[in-house]
Amino acid sequence: MSTPNGTPTKITQGSKTKGGIGESTLRPDGTLKVTGEFAYSSDMWHEDMLWGQILRSTVAHAEIVSIDTSEALALPGVYAVMTYDDLPTEVKNYGLEIQDTPVLAHGKVRHHGEPVAIVAADHPETARRAAAKIKVEYRELPVITDEASATAPDAILVHENRDDHHIGHVPHPNIVHRQPILRGDARQAAERADFVVKGEYTFGMQDQAFLGPESGLAVPDEDGGVHLYIATQWLHSDLRQIAPVLGLPERKVRMTLSGVGGAFGGREDLSMQIHACLLALRTGKPVKIVYNRFESFFGHVHRHPAKLYYEHGATREGKLTHVKCRIVLDGGAYASASPAVVGNASSLSIGPYVVDDVDIEAIALYTNNPPCGAMRGFGAVQACFAYEAQMDKLADAVGMDRVEFRQLNAMEQGTIMPTGQPVDSPAPVAELLRRVKAMPLPPEQQWLAAGEQADVRQLPGGLSNTTHGEGVVRGIGYAVGIKNVGFSEGFDDYSTAKVRMEVVGGEPVATVHTAMAEVGQGGVTVHAQIARTELGVTQVTIHPADTQVGSAGSTSASRQTYVTGGAVKNSCELVREKVLELGRRKFGSYHPAWATAELLLEGGKVVTDGGEVLADLADVLEGESVEVEAEWRHRPTEAFDLRTGQGFGHVQYSFAAHRAVVEVDTELGLVKVIELACAQDVGKALNPLSVIGQIQGGTTQGLGIAVMEEIIVDPKTAKVRNPSFTDYLIPTILDTPTIPVDVLELADDHAPYGLRGIGEAPTLSSTPAVLAAIRNATGLELNRTPVRPEHLTGTA
């Protein structure tokens, strides 16, 4: 095997300044978070504040015959009840891309839990009771729940009179978007195949299950506007959707990011933002809304469940000949991010492999199931689960080792994607597989290590004490995946950073102000590191994120360190130029090096590249303040052709590989994941501690969808059956194995510092690796995820 292309990034400016990039500096918000003082959106409190409550539909698909709010309004302590009829302007819908989502239901509800009315009262329980007193009469309609019911000749349209920009190219109005990708000739190439494997796969509906519930506080302003303190992933996107519904100019809707308790895609869409603002403006009082966990399951979009149909072929030598696939994503009742998820699912559908002849189609349906949209991995996750299962099947058919088969077909720098786009930065797919395979395996039968008695905590079934090792079989599985970084398909994916430098208390201090949503990923940590490196200072203040500065774009798509990090770097560079200019003006006559040498800012001083100190930054900046606000863009992308799927659609790719070791109690169908090892190329680890934290967290969410997490929707009624942490299980510390991580740093020359967006790639390959390990242990085919005990015991 050849060694991968690429080298780590070398840094000169700021390399001698402490706390810069490449160091594992600690979170600036860490102390507040461990003392309980960090103010999350649900912690907001205001004198005289009211509590808002949303009444949601109890059925999935129905006409609203009548709404009677009189009893609710009569309840003491209730200040306002609002329905569709009370919306103040003609703008009554919102949406990320397609404005198809009603602020409050109008004449019809399209999914279980759709908002119908809102209430403000002086106690949350009063608000809940008032909402319960609103009488809504429904006339139920048949539910559309899958592709067959959505595209049947007599199917009811989930949305009548569509006029969005996808309607012209979809084969049915109940299809949100369709993206085919045709390259080469898959039919002809199939004739060269010595082995062909086909598979049908099912991917369950996953919930982001961020722990901080949807919440916020809307405070009416004296000028008739409103100030919203909110947990979101993108302040300016929220603003763009909120202001028109309120009938206010954007400058009168002030938004400040409050503490965000995780997001994972679930806060890309609006939840309670408009409702809180409406109630605040109606009552003239501050209104707080906090979902409980039950409501949270209805209050945000989920990961698209999917059906995936694949055909792979290979020659006797193990070279892939072709891939045909069809991916059907269930978008639920409203569009949310479905079109972009389709773009990802199709363009990344064959994985990080070289295949010249492909026939790909991805669609997203409109149904009466819960709306689905963004979640970590965004369309690439579902595809990875299926293509990696196919790769194992095909390796077995050819008679090759599963890892070697992948390595033989692995893409490299220069490989052409199915979209025709060349991969123009390091793509160390084979190397990541080699590394993850080379890690030492965990010892066998660890449950015996503690002593004579089996430690049941180490066994499938755990403290339920279901086995002491009888019937327990070990399995090992591998998988690798590819994820795009940043917003694709021609989106103007920019960010803005305002950076100021001044002297405070005799010390040079940099202040970084962006609208980036810190959701836990550590963006605030790396912004400070970037400022230290670029400006040679130790003191950096991170200004709270708000809409008083330009948009930072979304905390999504593994993009914030790349794009807002890039914007901070760029603004720092512009500030540095101005500081040096200032220095030349003040001190240039004292030393010729001001004019002739390459100058750096290091450790609070202006130095030459030879290391000679020219001035203290404090002296240069004395009495001055240097500030720059600038937008920064990564290289542009273009839309995929609607017929062929060809186009330079993606900014960057991110790769991770996993090895899963599982132990399965084959009698009871219980699985314990023993270890989930990951190798990932991160381009440049700006903060190694945070990088590993992201990889381990993403890996664990992949484990969740492999063996436990699924929102169960009743196919007859389209109602959600398990909206609680009692019935929707996410991995606990007992379910989660050790996660050794091997980090590779091969620079992408197009990206700031050569970095690669990292947050999502580990969520892709984790799931298929676990599934492969369970198949390896049990010999079962297992074409759906998550795997439940009944799938392993044959009692499903």
Add this chain to the structure above:
Amino acid sequence: MRVNFTVNGRPQEADDVWEGESLLYVLRERLGLPGSKNACEQGECGSCTVRLDGVPVCSCLVAAGQVEGREVVTVEGLADYAKQRSCGSSCGTSLQDAQDWAAKGQDSQTGEGTELAPIQQAFIDAGAVQCGFCTPGLLVAADEMLERNPNPSDADIREALSGNLCRCTGYEKIMDAVRLAAARQGEAV
């Protein structure tokens, strides 16, 4: 109703408490102590964990009336609680401490300068905090475990913290933090 109880060593009186309110609600909305978190409000996630007469409980499952006359420790009081524990019953200001005392500024933006319990410091140092919403509950639970079991095995840590969900970290850094706190505690003895 009125509820009298002790929170973090201070007597507290909550008025106009509705019978259905939880201890969590009273702490967060009536006493200005929002450190205990409201991730599920159904006893599944552990983010609201507090000590009730020393026992870790989900405060969302405790009716406010049940705490009448009892002692509650929340994450806001964890540093003091740990300090008192480490100096036992003879707690007071030593002559050395008194002589060394200087008013330390506290950065309101970062909290820098705040005194922390060893488990709190370990969570920061190990990178166990991401979004931080699970952190308060985990800290209270982990601190209680280390009080009972100063030298826990990995399996012990996992068992003790299995009632506390975290969605960000994959738990590895939380394991590191608890091991680190245990090791530091061992060195200090």
